Amino acid sequence: xxxxxxxxxxxxxxxxxxxxxxxxxxxxxxxxxxxxxxxxxxxxxxxxxxxxxxxxxxxxxxxxxxxxxxxxxxxxxxxxxxxxxxxxxxxxxxxxxxxxxxxxxxxxxxxxxxxxxxxxxxxxxxxxxxxxxxxxxxxxxxxxxxxxxxxxxxxxxxxxxxxxxxxxxxxxxxxxxxxxxxxxxxxxxxxxxxxxxxxxxxxxxxxxxxxxxxxxxxxxxxxxxxxxxxxxxxxxxxxxxxxxxxxxxxxxxxxxxxxxxxxxxxxxxxxxxxxxxxxxxxxxxxxxxxxxxxxxxxxxxxxxxxxxxxxxxxxxxxxxxxxxxxxxxxxxxxxxxxxxxxxxxxxxxxxxxxxxxxxxxxxxxxxxxxxxxxxxxxxxxxxxxxxxxxxxxxxxxxxxxxxxxxxxxxxxxxxxxxxxxxxxxxxxxxxxxxxxxxxxxxxxxxxx
Numbered sequence: 001x002x003x004x005x006x007x008x009x010x011x012x013x014x015x016x017x018x019x020x021x022x023x024x025x026x027x028x029x030x031x032x033x034x035x036x037x038x039x040x041x042x043x044x045x046x047x048x049x050x051x052x053x054x055x056x057x058x059x060x061x062x063x064x065x066x067x068x069x070x071x072x073x074x075x076x077x078x079x080x081x082x083x084x085x086x087x088x089x090x091x092x093x094x095x096x097x098x099x100x101x102x103x104x105x106x107x108x109x110x111x112x113x114x115x116x117x118x119x120x121x122x123x124x125x126x127x128x129x130x131x132x133x134x135x136x137x138x139x140x141x142x143x144x145x146x147x148x149x150x151x152x153x154x155x156x157x158x159x160x161x162x163x164x165x166x167x168x169x170x171x172x173x174x175x176x177x178x179x180x181x182x183x184x185x186x187x188x189x190x191x192x193x194x195x196x197x198x199x200x201x202x203x204x205x206x207x208x209x210x211x212x213x214x215x216x217x218x219x220x221x222x223x224x225x226x227x228x229x230x231x232x233x234x235x236x237x238x239x240x241x242x243x244x245x246x247x248x249x250x251x252x253x254x255x256x257x258x259x260x261x262x263x264x265x266x267x268x269x270x271x272x273x274x275x276x277x278x279x280x281x282x283x284x285x286x287x288x289x290x291x292x293x294x295x296x297x298x299x300x301x302x303x304x305x306x307x308x309x310x311x312x313x314x315x316x317x318x319x320x321x322x323x324x325x326x327x328x329x330x331x332x333x334x335x336x337x338x339x340x341x342x343x344x345x346x347x348x349x350x351x352x353x354x355x356x357x358x359x360x361x362x363x364x365x366x367x368x369x370x371x372x373x374x375x376x377x378x379x380x381x382x383x384x385x386x387x388x389x390x391x392x393x394x395x396x397x398x399x400x401x402x403x404x405x406x407x408x409x410x411x412x413x414x415x416x417x418x419x420x421x422x423x424x425x426x427x428x429x430x431x432x433x434x435x436x437x438x439x440x441x442x443x444x445x446x447x448x
Contacts, residue, residue, distance in 0.1 A: 040076035048081050048357060054350040055084045059097065059112030060308035060340070063089035066372065073367040077357050083350050097121065106345040107357060111159060114410040115147040116417065118341050122150040126347040128355070132157050135359040139378045147406050148341045157359035160367065161339035161376045163393040164300040164407065165224045168286055173295065185228065185327045192266055195295050202269035204260060205294035206277045207285025208425065214416070215228035216409065217282050218425035220336070221261065221298060223408040226251035227334045228327045232403050239411040241445055254434040262429065267293025278429055290319060298324065299386065300337075301374065301393050314388050321389065323396070334403040335396060338410060339376065368394070376404070413446050420444035 041043075062070055067089040078085055090096060094117060100106045100125040112118040128136075129150070136145045136157050148156035162384045167188075174181065182188035195203040208217045219394070227235045230249045237243045238250055259440070260266050269290030271280045283306045286297035290311070297303070303321070304313050312318045323335060342358050344351055357363050361379025368375055371386035376397040385391040396402055409417035424437040 006085055015412075022260055023357075036434075039077050042076075042080035043079035044362060045077055045123060045357075047315045048077070048353045049349065050080075051082045051350050051353070054082060055086055056109060056348075056351050056354045057088070057107040057113065058109045058354075059088050059090070059100075059107035061089065061091065061093040061113050062111065062340075063091060065332060069370045069372065070367065072257055072370060073363060074354070074357065076366070077363075081350075081353060085354065097191050101345065108344065108346045108348070108351045110343050110345065110357075112156065112341045112343055113338070115341065116411055116414065117149065117407060118156055118343055119150045121343065122153070122155055125155045125343045125345060128154050128157060128344070129347070129352045131352070131356050132359045135356065139359075139361060140376055141404065143404050143406075144376055146340075147339075147411075156341035156343040157355070158376060159340040159342055159358055159363075160373050161397060162301050162337055163396060164220050164336045164338065165324040166299060166301060166303065166370055167324055168289055168297040168299060168303055168319055168321045170292075170318065171320050173292065177297075178194065181322045182325050184325050185225075185256070188325055192260055193294075196263075196265045201292055202265075202267055203296060204267045205269040205271065205280075205285055205288045205297050206261060207271070207280030207282045208277050208429070209279055209281045212276065213422060215284075215422035215425035217279075217299065218257075218261070218377045218429070219409045219421050220300070220407070221257045222254055222425075223336050223383065224298075224324045224407075225256045226250060226408070227336060227403070227405055228324070228331075229245075229253050229256060231331070232334065232405055235405050235408065239408045241412075245416070245442040245445060246435070251434050251438055254428070254438060258428070258434065267294075278426055301389060304387065304389050305372065307441070332398070332401055332403065333396065334405070336405050336407055337397070338407045415444055415446050416441060 054177050065085065071087055072087070074085055077083070095119070097110055098121065101121060105122065136148070140158055143160045145154065148154060148158060160442065179191060182191050192203040195201065206217070208214055208215050226238060229252065234243070234249055238245070238247070261277065262274055263367050267274055268276045268280065270293035281410045282299070286299060286303055286306060288294045289297050307313065307319060314320060323333065326332070326334060342355060344355055361377055364375040364377035364380040365384050367373050368380055368390070369384040369386070374385065374393050374397070378398050380394060382394040382398070385394055410419050411417065412421065419439045424441045428434065428437045
């Protein structure tokens, strides 16, 4: 259902052409301003120009409360530029965006949750204007710009982000038991064995049930292992099929994860044996950490929203998280994650103005300051984050030493990343060997 929450206040000046060079400068610095004030300082938006009777449609997967927060983040922009934003969020976005594009009813801007879906739509999109490209060069790493680039043409700026690979635990339990937060994968394995031998709680709890998408949390485990065990080059070759899905290196990483997840002694606190992982909803799987039935739970930064209301998520609180440690500590920090990319189906000046604002540091600060979101935009002030975990995640994303790679299954063709990889994880936990599963996934890879 379309919604139009942004108010329109037309400024006296006639609509002006957007100065793309000026827009690049406008978005170059961070801002403490938060959207939705309704009492905007329009000096911050002068470079975007002013427009009369201008409307820009935006379509994405973001719905409910998150949609309201997103719309709040451009209220001041809309008030000052006169651009009314007609926003529509839909859970059917992935299937409908292509239908709309082919039917001639594409939105002006679409917020893509997957680089692969963006690539599918590239023939229908307009290349990003130079101002947006300049903003991304200044405020994001080259890796992030690559995810918005198809066949050498840059189409889409990154917007928000999430960090995967966190391991959630109860600090008080670790302190009471004398357990140390592991700094390498081997230390994490040793801690797993120690907790299992003590036999007071299971080392891990896990849940991969997610309706038709059951299995996806397992792909996150494998992707974390591949990146940490074999580095970003092999990771890139794997997701682009330059090496087969069943390459021995990938088989090794599956088995590394299997040493934890495919052993009944290690899982599944509060739920059952290994196979119970498949029937445990991913959003509920971490709860036994809080009542001492398991010690650790692997899940992304958005797990913070899955804890019961009132849970204190902090280093000295009820629950906290450490990043899945490296295989070789000398290789530094490598993380996987996800995010959205903004592509344009139209290049009217008002569309380019909003496109530039959404790529700016001002937008990132306005959205993140409302809570429940982070971004890899280097102009984002980590101090505007509303939680310690969000602040830590932003600092990880902005750290130039961090190796970041987008969620591998989101980069693979849909027949693999949103199909055979997920079902392969299900078969794997049901007893199929790593070799059988990786061969089946390899066989499913599209020929072209």
